[in-house]
Amino acid sequence: DVHLEESGGTSKQPGGSLRLSCEASGFTFSSFSMNWVRQAPGKGLEWVAYINKNGETTYYADSLEGRFIISRDNAKNSLYLQINRLRANDTAVYYCTRDLLLPTGRLCDSWGQGTLVTVSS
Amino acid sequence: QSVLIQPPSASGTPGQKVTISCSGSGSNVGKNPVTWYQQHPGAAPRPLIFNFNQRPSGVPERFSGSKSDTSASLAISDLQSEDGAHYFCAAWDDRLSGYVFGGGTQVTVL
Numbered sequence: 001d002v003h004l005e006e007s008g009g010t011s012k013q014p015g016g017s018l019r020l021s022c023e024a025s026g027f028t029f030s031s032f033s034m035n036w037v038r039q040a041p042g043k044g045l046e047w048v049a050y051i052n053k054n055g056e057t058t059y060y061a062d063s064l065e066g067r068f069i070i071s072r073d074n075a076k077n078s079l080y081l082q083i084n085r086l087r088a089n090d091t092a093v094y095y096c097t098r099d100l101l102l103p104t105g106r107l108c109d110s111w112g113q114g115t116l117v118t119v120s121s
Numbered sequence: 122q123s124v125l126i127q128p129p130s131a132s133g134t135p136g137q138k139v140t141i142s143c144s145g146s147g148s149n150v151g152k153n154p155v156t157w158y159q160q161h162p163g164a165a166p167r168p169l170i171f172n173f174n175q176r177p178s179g180v181p182e183r184f185s186g187s188k189s190d191t192s193a194s195l196a197i198s199d200l201q202s203e204d205g206a207h208y209f210c211a212a213w214d215d216r217l218s219g220y221v222f223g224g225g226t227q228v229t230v231l
Contacts, residue, residue, distance in 0.1 A: 002136070037220070040186060044123055044168065044222055044223070044224045044225045045158075045209055045211070045222040045225070046222065047154075047211075047219050047220035047221065047222065050218075050219060050220075057217045059219050060219070061217075061219055093174070095165060095166075099131070102154070102171075102227065103212060104153075104154050104172055104173070105152075105153040105154040105155040105172065105212075106213050107168065107171045107184055107211070107213075108168075108170070108220065109168055109177075111165040111166055111167070112165065113164075113165050114165055118211070
């Protein structure tokens, strides 16, 4: 079974930095692109970033203003998200998702349970 | 403001049919398959419908999807108490090079 487990969520002050991790198992990690998706408390889902199979291509949501960096280590079956210059509105549950590519399109087909990031002074 | 537009709420009694809409544009729903997700409180979203109208294993046939131009719909037939949850639509957006989501629809089983 596909399993994604996020970690690294914690409480931080505005302006700080944080690195989230996602450990994957149950599938060949290096064969799939991956995403981070976040959900602020009581709000909807917001896509954050995408990284392709070998890590050479990345895409980010425009709203992030260059503060986020997605990366991966295929040897460790792990996905990462570095968040710099934290803001209060970065407070959210961050989900790691597997990207499934079909002939007709793509979707986030598997999700971890999420890790909570709280930004507050 | 979410890129894909959904009604904030929908409701029905057990056994009824509920339909949720998702309105997008030519760069997302008009061009790429829509995925529908179900999310119960405190849980991660799980895909219900993908690739226009396919269901992952374990998803009841009561859930079905459709699409017309830049709009998509999720139908829940024979509504059950366990269907009370939030439902989100999503699609890849070719112009933004990323996924866009709807704001979510809270389905209440009366």
